[in-house]
Amino acid sequence: MSAVGGTRRPVTVVVPLYDDLKGIQQCVESVLDHVDLDFDRIILSNDRGPRHEEVEALVLRLIKSHPEVTYLSNDVNLGFVGNCNRVVLEYDTTGNDVLLLNSDTIVTAGFLDEMAEVLALSPSHGVITARSNNATLASIPDRRRLPRQPRTIDHSARVHAAVVDLLPRYTIAPVAMGFCFLIRRDLIDRYGLFDEAFAPGYGEENDFCLRVNQRGYASVLANRALVFHTGSTSFSGDRGPRLRFGHEKLLIERYPFYVGALGYFYQRGRDPVDTFADAFDRGDDVIRLAIDLVQESTDAVLRDIEDFVHRLGRGVVVTLITPKEVLAQARELVPSALITAQSRVDSLYDVALALGPIYDLARLVRLNELAPRWILIDDGPARNSTWSQRVDYHRIEAVERIAQRFADRWIVIDDNEAAARAVIEVAEREIDPAHLRLRWTWLVDAGLASGILGYPLRPSRGRRLALWIGAKSPRASRFLRGVLNR
Known part of the structure; x- marks a missing residue:
């Protein structure tokens, strides 16, 4: 256990208990191992689920040698x-900051030391959450090289x-995640805790974060x-999805800017190293290459891509990202690649290759x-020798100049063998965080200034429906969301 420094306040760790015996045991054992009971406090609150007595017996056994730990039963x-x-507003009178831990x-x-110290870094820090394998915007990695592979x-x-x-040591986000939710105590004293409109659960932590953010707290x-968050659920059948959808609807009615805030966070608020974290340690020997295809692609171009x-070789998995107009043509002529529509890309890649010239900022x-990492392949920069050409x-x-500035490799060749060697060489380079941040920031700013990117002040009618x-x-709703996301 790490020693507690003098830079942070004591914390009351509140663990609400319900029904998951295996999860409860893992959680309580890890908390007992990593919380300093000479400085912080632990309260375990049993909410009388279907196996209330079994949960109680388990917990009392786990804390038998820890009289400092408080056990409550509703x-x-x-x-x-x-x-x-109940625990935070009625029972805990310590004045400690409060960590709600699933x-x-x-x-x-x-x-806990790190979270509490981050809370103490600024008086505007209101709620802190940890990083996790399963925590929506706090997940690491967020986007994955294999999106259907669980974290x-x-x-x-x-x-x-x-x-x-x-x-960076911390990142400002629109909301903190409720699985591990450290709150400055004076915010609770001034603004209360969770709104009962979100009972029995889902969305209450987002409502709290947005409510205190309107008063200046991050x-x-x-x-x-x-x-780590195993993500077991307390709501069986359709009840959980109904609560999630219903409470998200309530949330965006109260805070219509929330959808735009999430978009802003993912593009402007988060470090690009975080965006591409899964590519910093691939965990396998496979290179995942995306080839961005333009709408005007001919049969000859597609056959050339198949040759490329x-x-x-087998160590490179290629995804051809195409406009929807080219999907059928690409599937027929490039059978060795995965084919994905531009509107359906949900993973990240080790290298992106663009066949030039690149004419548009979008x-x-x-x-x-x-x-x-980027590789650009084209016939070279435009040769505009007359003033009329330059103006036009x-x-x-x-x-083109922007593309060349940020490319990791810019190749002026018509040689598939040389292009293949370039892909391998670029993929094996270490990612340069400074270059990545410069590229990301510059292009997001350019996208926003040109109107290519933007953040809505209110959710669309389709989302509300x-x-x-x-x-x-x-x-x-699952079917409708799938349709709307296409």
Whole structure:
């Protein structure tokens, strides 16, 4: 256990308990291992679930040799919101800052010291959350090279170790995640805790964060603190999805800017190293290459790409990202590559390759989000020798210069073998965080200034409709959301 310094206040760790015996045991054991009971306090509150007596027997056994730990048992089930409010507002009179910790978490060494010290760094820091394998915007990695592969504890621990020294100590976010939620006590004293409108659970922590943010307090990710979250659920059947959809609908009715705030965070608030964290430690020997295809691609171009993919060899997995007009053509002529529509990209890649020339800024903005490394292949810069040509093509020249400035490799060749060697060489380079940050910031700013990117002040009608339907029928909402996201 790390020694507690004098830079932070004591914390009351509140663990609401319900029904997950395995998760409760892992959580309580890890908290007992990593919380200094000479300085901080632990309260375990049993919310009388279906196995109330079994939970009680387990917890009392675990804390038998720790008389400093407080165990509470509710007379009736209060739900997550009611359970937390009861402990924090009625029972805990210490004046400590409060950490609400889900019982399906596993904490790690030094997590509480780091979170509490980040809270103490600024009087405007209101709520702190740790990084995790399963915590939406606090997840590390967030975007993945294999998006359908779950973020296991081992995967997240490895990626976190690879980037933790490159990240800022903390990141300001729109909200903090409720699985591990450290709150400045004087905010609770002034503004209360969770709104019962979000009972029994889901969305209450986001409401709290946005409520105190309107009074000048920030939600913060403590990037050096790591807490694993297994994500077990307390709501069976359709009840959980209905609550999520219904409470998200309530949330965006109260804070219509929330959707835009999330977009702002992902593009402007988060360090690009965080965005591409999964590429900093690949965890395998495979190179994942994205080839960005333009709409005017001919059969000859696609056959040339098929030849290029073969020359790369089995150690490179290629995804061809195409406009929807070219999907069928690409699937027929480039069978060796995965084919994805530009509107459906949900993963990141080790290298992005663009076949030039690149004429429009929107394409650069899209490339910016695909991979931390770029290769551009074209016929060379535009040769505009007359003033009429220069005037006519000045925008194209400007985009080309931007592309060349930020490319990790710019190749003027018509040789697939040489291009394949360039992909391997660039993929094996270490990512340069300074170059990545400069590229990311410059292109996001350019996208915003040009109107390519933007953040809505209110959610779309389609999103509101999907949430309304979801609150009534989660199955229908899943289908509708899939349609809306295409």
